[in-house]
Amino acid sequence: MGEQPIFSTRAHVFQIDPSTKKNWVPTSKHAVTVSYFFDSTRHVYRIISLEGSKAIINSTISPNMTFTKTSQKFGQWADSRANTVYGLGFSSESHLVKFAEKFAEFKEAARLAKEKSHEKTELTSTSSQGAGVRGNMAPVKRGKKKDSAPGETLQAPLTPETVNGTNEDRVSPETQHVETRAEPPQSVLPFSHSSPSVSKHWEAELAALKGNNAKLTAALLESTANVKQWKQQLAAYQEEAERLHKRVTELECVSGQTTAIKSQKTELNKTIEELELALKDKEEELERLKTEVESTNVFHCQKDSLIQKLQDTEDRNQALEAQLSELEQRLESTQIEREAFRKSLRSLLQLLDTKIFELTELRDTLAKLNENS
Template sequence: MGEQPIFSTRAHVFQIDPNTKKNWVPTSKHAVTVSYFYDSTRNVYRIISLDGSKAIINSTITPNMTFTKTSQKFGQWADSRANTVYGLGFSSEHHLSKFAEKFQEFKEAARLAKEKSQEKMELTSTPSQESAGGDLQSPLTPESINGTDDERTPDVTQNSESRAEPTQNALPFSHSSAISKHWEAELATLKGNNAKLTAALLESTANVKQWKQQLAAYQEEAERLHKRVTELECVSSQANAVHTHKTELNQTIQELEETLKVKEEEIERLKQEIDNARELQEQRDSLTQKLQLLLRVKSSMLKCAKCVFKCIILMLNSSLEPGLWMIMCQQQEVMEISSAEEVKKKAEKSISSEIRKMCKTWEIVKSFV
C-alpha cells in the first residue's frame, strides 16, 4: 500500500537555531500543511510538511520522542536523528491539542510495533541458538555454514575418511543441513521483503508525483484565495473608511445643529436685550424731559425766591408793614409820592408778578407729577 497520510492540519513551522540552540527560526512564510504518514510496509509513522517542493519537516516518530506544549498555541518536539528541535504554531488551542493527541497515539503505536518486531527477531533467532548448541559437539567453520552443498560435501568425506565411522558423521551433517535451510529461508524472506520494499518505493514515487501535482493545485488555489482575501480586505477597508467618514459627517452635523441652537438662543436673548434697551431708552428720555422741566421750575423758583428776598430786604429797609403794601396793590391807587414811595410801589408790583408766575409754575409741576 505504501505510505499514506492519516491526519493533517495547518501550522507555522519553526526550527531551533543550530548556533544558539535558543532562538526559533521560521522555516515557512505562512501556515503550511503538516501531516502524519503511516508506512504499512515498514510499520513506521512519520511527520512530513512541504513548503512548495521543499520538505521542511521529515521526522520519524520513535517511542522516545515527547511532544511538549509550551503555550496555548505552540508545541515542540526533539528529533535526535535530524539533530534538531521542531516547533509548530497553531491558530487555536484546539488544533494544538488535537495534534498532541495524535502524536501520543502514533507514538504508542510505534512502541507496540517495535515490541512486535523485537519479538519476531527473538523467535527467528531461536533456531540459530539451537544450531549453535549442536556445533558444540562438532565445531564448524564459517565456510561450512555459509557455503553451498558442493563445498560441504568434501568436508564430510574428509571427516569420514579420518574417523571412518559413518554413524558419528551423520549428526553434524544433519545440523549443517538445518542451518543451511534456515539461512536459505531467511534469504528468501529478505528477497521477498526487498521486492516488497521496491514495490513500495515505486508506489511512493508515484504517490510523490501525485502529491506534487496536488500540491501545485493546492498552491494555485491558495494563491487565488489569497488574492481574493486581499481584494475583500481592500473592499472592507474602503467600506470601513466610508463608514468612518459617514460617522464623522454625522458628528459634524450634530455639532453644527447644536451650535445653531446655541446661536438662535443667543439671538433671542439679544433681541430681548434690545427691547429692554429700547424701553430703558424711552424711560431715559422721559426722565430727561422731566428732569429738564424740573430744572426750569427750579430756576424759576430760584428767581422768584431771589425777587421775594429782594422785596423783603426793601420792605425791611423802608420799615413798612407788609399789609400796607398789599393794600396798595389791591386798590391800585396812583398817588404822588416821593422817590422812596415809587421805589416801594415798583417793588410791590414786581413781587406780585413773581408770585403769580410761581403759582402758574406750581400748577404745571403738579400736572406732570
C-alpha cells in the first residue's frame, strides 16, 4: 500500500553549512517529528521530516551510509544524493540510541534488498544473453551498482575539530530549549486590618480561579499544538484516501471484477472507513476544544469580576483604617485629658486634706480655750 511510517521520534533538525562545511545551520525552529518510512513498492527506506508543509529531511537510506553519535544527545549522517550532512539533536540519550539502532537495522535491510535486486538483475541479464546471439553481445559486467553522487566525501562523519565548539556546543541552543509556558506569577493583594471573613473568602476564590485558569491555558496550548498535528494527519489521510480510490479504479479497469481485486477493494474500503472514523473523531475533539475555550473565556470574566470586588473591598478597608486611625488619635487625646484631670483632682484632694487637718487643729485649740475659760 505504498510508503508507510514504521518508526517516529522528535528532534531538532540541522544541516551542515554548504559554504563552510563546518558549522551547523538549524532547519527547524523547534523539535519536529522525524520518521522512518518504508516503500513496499520500491523496497527502500527513507528518513522524512516535515515542518508544516515543508520537507526539511528527505533522505533515502543506502547501505554505505553511517550514522555517527557525536555527543550524548546529537547524531549525524551524510547523504551523498542530497549533497549534505544532516544532524539531529534529541532531548535525551535514550532517544538518540533508539534512533541509531533503527538506522543500523534499516541500513542492513536496505543492503539485503539491494543484493536481492542485483541478483534478480543478473539472472535477467543471463537469461537474455542465453536467448540471443552471444557472439554479437558484449559480456555483462558484474559488480555493485554505484548509486552515490560525486559528493560522497560528505558521508564521512564530522570529527570534533570540524564542528565549532565542544560536543555540548554542537547542538544549537534551540535544541536545548524546553518548550514550556511559564505560568504568570500569582500575586497576592495585601490585606491589613481587613475583615478576615471577607478578604480570605475572596482571596481563596481568586487563587482557585487562577489555578484553574493556568491549567486551562496549558491545556489550550497543548490542544492547539495537537490540532495542528491533527490537521496535518487529516490532510495526509485525505490524500491517502484519494490515492486509494484511484488505485481501486485502476485495479477495476485493468484486471476486471476478479476475486483478488474484490478482496483488495474490500480492504481499501475498510481503510477508507477507518480514515473517515478517525476524521470524525478529530472533528469531535475540535468541538470539545472549542467548548473548553468558551469555558476559559467565562472564567476570565469571573476573574475580572472578582478582581473588581477585591479592589472595592480594599478601598473599604482603607476607609475603615482611616476611621480607626482617627478614633485612636481621639482616644489618645481623651486619655491625656483624663490623666490631667486626675492629676488636678489629686492635688485638690491633697489641698483639701491639708485644710481639713488645719481646721481640725483649729477646732481643738478653740475647744481647749473654751474649757480653760
